[in-house]
Each structure stands twice: as structure tokens, then as C-alpha cells.
Amino acid sequence: MSELLTLRDLGKDYETDAGPVPVLKSLSLQIQEGEFVAIMGPSGSGKSTLMNILGCLDVPTSGQYLLDGHDVGSLPDNELARVRSQVIGFVFQGFNLLPRASLVANVALPLVYQRIGRGIRNARATSMLERVGLGEWLNSLPPRISGGQQQRVAIARALVTEPRLILADEPTGNLDTRTGREIMTLFQQINRDSGMTLVLVTHDRNVASYASRLVYLLDGRIHYDGPVDAFREEEVA
Amino acid sequence: MILSLLGEALAAMAANRLRTFLTALGILIGVAAVVLMVAIGQGTQKQVSDSIASMGSNLLIIRSGAPRKGGVHGGAGNMPTLTTMDAVAISQLARAALVAPTVMGSVQIIYGPNNWNTTAAGTNADYLGIRDWRVVAGRDFSDSEAMSGVRVALLGQEVARQLFGDEDPVGKSIRVQRSPFLVIGLLDAKGQSMGGQNQDDMIIVPLVTAQRQLFGTQFQGTVSMVMVQARSPADMTPLEQSIHDLLRQRHHLNARAEDDFRITNMTEVSETASEVTGMLSILLGAIASISLFVGGIGIMNIMMVSVTERTREIGIRMAIGASRRDILTQFLLESVIITMAGGVAGIATGIGLALVATRMFDVWTAITAMPVLLAFGVSVAVGIFFGLYPARKASMMRPIDALRYQG
Numbered sequence: 001m002s003e004l005l006t007l008r009d010l011g012k013d014y015e016t017d018a019g020p021v022p023v024l025k026s027l028s029l030q031i032q033e034g035e036f037v038a039i040m041g042p043s044g045s046g047k048s049t050l051m052n053i054l055g056c057l058d059v060p061t062s063g064q065y066l067l068d069g070h071d072v073g074s075l076p077d078n079e080l081a082r083v084r085s086q087v088i089g090f091v092f093q094g095f096n097l098l099p100r101a102s103l104v105a106n107v108a109l110p111l112v113y114q115r116i117g118r119g120i121r122n123a124r125a126t127s128m129l130e131r132v133g134l135g136e137w138l139n140s141l142p143p144r145i146s147g148g149q150q151q152r153v154a155i156a157r158a159l160v161t162e163p164r165l166i167l168a169d170e171p172t173g174n175l176d177t178r179t180g181r182e183i184m185t186l187f188q189q190i191n192r193d194s195g196m197t198l199v200l201v202t203h204d205r206n207v208a209s210y211a212s213r214l215v216y217l218l219d220g221r222i223h224y225d226g227p228v229d230a231f232r233e234e235e236v237a
Numbered sequence: 238m239i240l241s242l243l244g245e246a247l248a249a250m251a252a253n254r255l256r257t258f259l260t261a262l263g264i265l266i267g268v269a270a271v272v273l274m275v276a277i278g279q280g281t282q283k284q285v286s287d288s289i290a291s292m293g294s295n296l297l298i299i300r301s302g303a304p305r306k307g308g309v310h311g312g313a314g315n316m317p318t319l320t321t322m323d324a325v326a327i328s329q330l331a332r333a334a335l336v337a338p339t340v341m342g343s344v345q346i347i348y349g350p351n352n353w354n355t356t357a358a359g360t361n362a363d364y365l366g367i368r369d370w371r372v373v374a375g376r377d378f379s380d381s382e383a384m385s386g387v388r389v390a391l392l393g394q395e396v397a398r399q400l401f402g403d404e405d406p407v408g409k410s411i412r413v414q415r416s417p418f419l420v421i422g423l424l425d426a427k428g429q430s431m432g433g434q435n436q437d438d439m440i441i442v443p444l445v446t447a448q449r450q451l452f453g454t455q456f457q458g459t460v461s462m463v464m465v466q467a468r469s470p471a472d473m474t475p476l477e478q479s480i481h482d483l484l485r486q487r488h489h490l491n492a493r494a495e496d497d498f499r500i501t502n503m504t505e506v507s508e509t510a511s512e513v514t515g516m517l518s519i520l521l522g523a524i525a526s527i528s529l530f531v532g533g534i535g536i537m538n539i540m541m542v543s544v545t546e547r548t549r550e551i552g553i554r555m556a557i558g559a560s561r562r563d564i565l566t567q568f569l570l571e572s573v574i575i576t577m578a579g580g581v582a583g584i585a586t587g588i589g590l591a592l593v594a595t596r597m598f599d600v601w602t603a604i605t606a607m608p609v610l611l612a613f614g615v616s617v618a619v620g621i622f623f624g625l626y627p628a629r630k631a632s633m634m635r636p637i638d639a640l641r642y643q644g
Contacts, residue, residue, distance in 0.1 A: 078561060118241070
């Protein structure tokens with residue numbers, strides 16, 4: 001297994017009127033290709049900030065972020081957009097589908113920004129929707145299907161570009177326990193079948209247990225990094 | 238690339254049909270107003286220049302001047318000072334091509350049970366040449382007829398219609414002011430003059446006949462005006478000067494005396510008129526472009542609202558790979574498509590309204606390619622100009638802020 005992403009002394013400050021407030025403090029982390037990592041931590045521990053940086057939506061204040069060997073921490077906006085388009089797939093807590101576009105159009109959308117022709121876009125989106133079990137609702141609109149189904153659409157959208165890295169931010173946060181379990185099983189399958197690297201942020205111990213490795217953040221620092229099974233939350237508290 | 242983004246732009250517009258339509262309506266009204274107003278302006282311009290041209294080209298009109306008697310100015314032509322012999326003298330000038338001494342007056346014409354009041358012009362054979370007027374049936378009168386007192390007449394279309402209906406007037410005898418006249422020819426249709434008179438409502442008779450038989454008794458041998466056609470446009474000004482000198486000499490006017498005639502250079506009149514009507518076109522177009530401008534502000538307003546409302550959508554698009562340029566292009570495409578659609582519909586509406594105005598309200602309109610293309614180009618430019626700021630605003634959003642936005 002090769003390294004997919006490396007963080008070296010990564011720091012992130014937020015500018016406020018009272019001066020810069022450090023959110024991430026000198027974080028170092030390596031994730032191998034094909035790993036399934038859960039990032040946990042209480043609110044304010046910096047896990048969302050870390051997620052945004054990993055997803056190239058935000059850039060670090062200090063330190064290095066190497067994605068597939070390239071230092072993406074210092075890339076200009078349009079290069080970051082290219083990395084997001086080609087290397088990363090996002091799954092959000094609130095699904096973030098376009099409500100007025102059909103499921104096929106939603107799933108095909110990332111391919112628009114890869115300049116892929118309409119016919120191929122729709123074919124790939126359709127087969128991806130079939131893979132997540134939504135082959136019957138291709139032309140439905142997102143508000144007309146259930147939350148669990150919407151999250152499946154979002155996963156299909158993240159997968160359609162065949163990215164190296166899938167980032168999921170509280171993917172079960174808006175779902176009931178049973179549906180959440182289904183979604184997590186789907187993630188596990190994807191990781192196992194296609195060897196895609198998965199990084200998932202959650203505050204739920206049960207959700208994290210689907211991953212193989214757990215990174216626990218506390219106050220902007222890594223507090224625990226190891227197998228999920230060996231982690232005892234009580235130790236933190 | 239543009240094609241994929243075009244699809245996204247069209248999908249976004251389709252998702253908000255009513256708003257898209259209302260925005261396009263603003264542009265539609267603006268473009269339609271511009272097209273209609275310019276059509277009216279140009280129609281008027283064309284009408285005016287046509288009616289001046291219908292009087293004849295390279296034309297100088299000399300009228301008996303305003304004589305001063307006891308300090309009171311009379312109107313031009315009230316007291317004829319020009320004579321047939323003045324006209325003959327003018328025709329000797331090298332730069333004069335055609336010279337038509339003319340008397341005019343109102344006459345009552347009778348044919349069978351019908352009678353009609355019209356204008357009679359007594360003139361010579363040059364008159365029709367100067368006015369570029371043709372005889373469509375029968376014949377013109379000859380120089381010898383013009384200079385003798387024979388009672389022959391050429392009828393305008395309107396007079397022929399009023400007196401004869403469908404009957405062929407040529408060879409028939411009519412009574413003009415009680416004297417019998419032989420109709421020898423029918424004039425071509427000429428339409429309205431600049432003053433709005435129907436130029437087809439007249440008859441033409443030989444000058445001498447008119448002077449002696451119709452309204453001659455008071456002013457023997459005098460004419461109310463002389464129409465002169467110069468040999469070329471370049472001859473107009475020198476000819477005007479030589480006629481002026483010639484007439485002063487012939488009328489024995491000393492250096493201090495005022496002219497007892499007046500020369501009108503129709504080329505100058507035509508130039509002035511086209512300047513005025515050209516200004517009218519520009520003015521109408523300018524007023525109409527205000528509404529196009531307002532429509533553009535409407536676009537900007539809607540696009541600003543749209544950008545704010547779709548902040549989250551923009552964030553999603555950026556997260557899944559859209560670059561700033563992609564977002565900019567999409568929003569710019571949306572506003573350009575809206576204005577283009579509004580522009581095309583506006584051109585169609587403007588042309589339609591112009592046709593309706595011509596048909597129903599007797600407004601002169603002329604539609605030429607230039608203002609139509611210009612209006613279309615301007616509407617696209619409006620789309621780019623007023624769409625650029627909102628599109629830029631959309632593209633400059635930070636993806637994390639846009640995603641976090643609760644709309």
C-alpha cells in the first residue's frame with residue numbers, strides 16, 4: 001500500500017477580531033491508499049476544519065498537505081478545483097443535492113466539470129445509481145425520495161468520477177439508526193470492493209466502528225490514532 | 238466545455254421559468270421599444286426624403302416674391318412679378334436643363350353628371366420632366382401646344398377616379414371652369430406630398446391656356462412660379478446665383494432694392510429635412526434605449542438575488558469540482574441567454590408593432606437590418622455587462638462559506 005495523503009505539522013488559524021485563533025495545531029498524519037479512517041472528536045476539536053482542508057475546500061495556515069505526492073496546501077484556487085474534481089469525492093451530512101435536478105443529473109454533475117460529454121455522463125451516472133440500488137428512480141427529484149435514498153445518490157455522485165479519496169462529513173447525521181447502518185454498510189462495501197480510500201468524520205462511536213482506523217482529535221491535536229477496536233472513549237474523558 | 242455549462246445554465250433557467258420569463262420580458266420591452274422607435278424615426282425620414290424627391294431632383298423653385306407696398310410685406314406669390322419671358326430667359330442659362338413656368342389655381346371640373354374641385358397647373362412640357370412624372374395613358378402635350386392656347390388637359394389619378402371611375406378618360410371632353418377641354422393623357426400615381434396633399438389630385442394644362450382661359454385675366458403673361466432643374470447637383474449653387482442676377486437685371490432692381498422673387502434650393506431643403514428627421518430617429522432611439530437600460534438593471538437585480546439564493550448550490554458545485562471560471566461562465570451564460578432570448582422576441586415584437594402601427598395608425602415605419610442587428614447586439618452586450626458583476630460575485634465565493642450558507 002502506498003501513501004495517499006500526508007499531513008506534516010499542519011496548522012490552521014481562524015482570523016477573528018481578537019486576533020488569530022488556532023483550530024488545528026501541528027497535526028501530522030499519514031493515510032495509505034485503500035484505508036478506511038474515521039475521524040472523531042467532540043465539537044470544536046477541529047474535525048470539520050480538518051475535513052475542509054483534506055477536501056481542498058480550505059488551505060492550511062502552516063505545515064504541508066501532500067495529496068498523492070503533490071503539495072496541495074499551497075495551490076491556487078483553480079488548481080484546487082481541479083484536485084477536487086479529479087481526486088476527491090464528497091459526501092455531506094445534509095446530502096447537498098440540487099433539489100431541482102433529477103437524480104441522474106445530480107450524479108452526472110461532477111462529470112460536467114471534467115468536460116465529459118453528455119451521453120457518457122448519463123450512462124455513467126445511471127450505472128452508478130443502479131449500483132447504489134436506485135436504478136428505478138433515475139428521473140425523480142431529490143425531495144421526492146427518502147433521506148437514506150438521498151444519501152445514496154450523494155454517494156453515487158461522489159463515486160461517479162472514480163476518485164482516489166472519498167470524504168464523508170457526518171454522512172449518517174441526518175438519518176435514523178437503521179438507515180445510517182445501511183449507509184455505513186454501503187461505505188464498507190465500496191472500500192472493500194474497489195479499494196477506494198475513505199475518510200469519514202463522525203461523533204458517533206457506532207458509526208466509527210465501521211472503519212478500520214480511528215483518529216481522535218481533541219483541541220486541535222491528534223489524541224489517538226490507531227485501530228478502532230482498541231479505542232476507549234472513556235480514556236479521553 | 239461551454240456546451241456542458243450551457244446545459245447547466247439552461248437547466249437552472251428551466252427550474253425557474255417564471256422568473257426567467259419576467260426577466261426576459263424587461264429586455265423584450267426594451268428591445269421592442271428601440272426597434273419600433275427607430276422604425277418610426279426612419280420611416281418618417283424616408284417619407285420626408287421621398288416626398289421631397291418626388292418634387293424632382295436638382296430643383297430650384299422661383300416664386301414671385303413678397304413685394305413691399307407701403308411697408309407691408311405681402312406673401313410670396315400674391316402679386317406675380319415673374320413672367321413667361323423671365324422663364325424663357327432662364328432657359329437660356331447654360332446650367333439650366335429644364336425650365337417650367339407655372340401658374341396654379343383652383344378649378345371646378347365637370348364630366349357628365351360628376352364634378353370635382355381640384356388644382357390646375359398651367360405649365361409647359363418641361364414640367365413633367367422636372368418632376369419625373371410620366372404619362373401612363375394617352376400622351377404629353379407638345380411645346381407648341383404648351384405655348385398656344387389649346388384646351389387640352391392631363392389628369393391626375395385622383396381626378397380621373399373621381400370623374401370617370403373605371404372609364405378611360407383619354408379622348409373624353411371635360412369642362413374646366415365652363416370651357417371644354419380634351420383629356421389627352423393620364424398621369425402616373427404620385428402619392429402624398431410633404432405637406433400631406435394628394436399630388437394625384439390635380440390636372441395639368443398648357444401654360445398659355447391657363448393664363449388666358451382659367452385664371453389669366455388679372456395677370457396677363459405672368460406666372461406664379463418657375464421650376465428649374467439644374468444639369469447636375471454641382472450646378473445648383475452657381476445656377477441659383479445666375480438666376481438671381483438675371484432676374485434682378487430683368488426686373489430693373491437697383492442695388493438697394495429688395496428682391497421681388499424668392500429662390501428655394503430644394504437640395505438644401507432636403508438636406509435640412511433629413512438632418513431634422515435623422516435627429517428625430519436618434520432621439521426616439523435614445524428614449525427607447527432607456528427602457529433597454531432599465532431592463533438590463535432588471536437582469537442584474539434578478540441575477541444578484543439568484544446568486545444569493547443559490548449560494549449553497551454554488552458551494553456544492555465547487556465542492557464537486559467546479560472551478561471559479563465554471564461558475565462565472567454558467568451565471569454569465571444564464572444572463573446572456575435571457576437577454577438574447579429577450580432580444581430576439583423583442584425584435585419580433587418591435588417589427589410586429591411597427592407593422593401594426595403602419596396598418597392601423599397610418600404611422601410611417603421603415604425597418605432596416607442595421608438597427609435590428611444593433612438592438613440584438615446591444616441586448617447581448619447588456620446581458621454580459623449586467624451579468625458580469627453577479628456572475629463574478631458567485632464565482633468569488635469561498636466554497637466552505639457557500640456550503641455552510643443556510644438559504
